[in-house]
Amino acid sequence: MKGSDRMGHMPAAGTWQACPQCGEHHHRLEWAPWQICPSCGYYQRLTAQQRLTQLVDQGTFQPLPDLAMTAATTGFPDYAAKLATAQTKTGLAEAIVVGQAAIDQQVCVIGIMDSHFMMGSLNQVVGQKICQLFEVGSQRQLPVVLVTASGGARMQEGLAALTQMSLTLAAKSAFDAQGGFSINVLTDPTMGGVTASFALQADILLAEPAATIGFAGRRVIEQTDQVQLPADFQSAEQLLTRGMLDAVVPRAQLKAQLAQLLRLGGKSA
Numbered sequence: 292m293k294g295s296d297r298m299g300h301m302p303a304a305g306t307w308q309a310c311p312q313c314g315e316h317h318h319r320l321e322w323a324p325w326q327i328c329p330s331c332g333y334y335q336r337l338t339a340q341q342r343l344t345q346l347v348d349q350g351t352f353q354p355l356p357d358l359a360m361t362a363a364t365t366g367f368p369d370y371a372a373k374l375a376t377a378q379t380k381t382g383l384a385e386a387i388v389v390g391q392a393a394i395d396q397q398v399c400v401i402g403i404m405d406s407h408f409m410m411g412s413l414n415q416v417v418g419q420k421i422c423q424l425f426e427v428g429s430q431r432q433l434p435v436v437l438v439t440a441s442g443g444a445r446m447q448e449g450l451a452a453l454t455q456m457s458l459t460l461a462a463k464s465a466f467d468a469q470g471g472f473s474i475n476v477l478t479d480p481t482m483g484g485v486t487a488s489f490a491l492q493a494d495i496l497l498a499e500p501a502a503t504i505g506f507a508g509r510r511v512i513e514q515t516d517q518v519q520l521p522a523d524f525q526s527a528e529q530l531l532t533r534g535m536l537d538a539v540v541p542r543a544q545l546k547a548q549l550a551q552l553l554r555l556g557g558k559s560a
């Protein structure tokens with residue numbers, strides 16, 4: 292169902308799930324409702340649908356109009372097949388879902404990236420949907436909430452993907468010039484061209500605990516520079532101590548925190 296904002300499904304998972312961090316097996320009811328490991332506190336990466344369920348008031352999400360837009364074709368081998376597989380696996384048209392919704396009755400436009408779709412990578416469609424988010428925010432005079440989860444620019448789209456870094460920033464600047472209010476929630480992982488463009492550009496920057504946020508990955512830096520990086524390198528907590536984030540917010544408190552910020556900074560609907 293290409294080109295739609297159909298909601299994603301939970302990736303195939305059994306009743307019992309092993310924690311990627313500590314290896315303990317827990318029943319899905321133990322992971323619920325926040326998808327946090329009961330043994331070690333590890334945060335599972337959420338699908339866009341799970342994130343929506345956790346953050347927005349039930350029944351309030353209305354997808355933004357579809358864009359007449361397809362992924363850029365660069366002749367990258369097997370790209371079309373990979374896209375089709377990602378669409379089938381996630382039930383999403385692309386790696387982001389955009390719409391208008393209410394968060395504890397605070398109306399906003401919201402974009403949620405999904406790392407289960409080709410690692411949430413930024414391509415032509417994702418970039419244009421982020422631009423749409425800011426354009427609609429301006430038109431409807433609503434604040435923008437953007438939840439990032441991405442490995443960076445999508446290499447299969449080459450320059451078309453990299454161009455989205457500047458296009459999204461231009462859309463954000465236009466939104467700012469009209470007095471728009473925005474909040475980004477950085478989740479694991481937020482990397483590469485996404486970090487280097489729109490992810491760290493918002494009035495308020497929140498992150499989930501232990502989220503990896505950075506540009507180049509740890510292994511790339513360690514191998515290139517022949518250095519040993521500290522354990523907390525590129526973690527949300529480290530970025531907070533460097534003044535690059537406003538707060539690290541536990542998942543269970545995120546909705547209430549967003550609603551409070553929207554009440555303070557957003558225009559009431």
Ligand SMILES: [Zn+2]
Nearest residue numbers: 310313328331
């Ligand atoms: Zn665990």
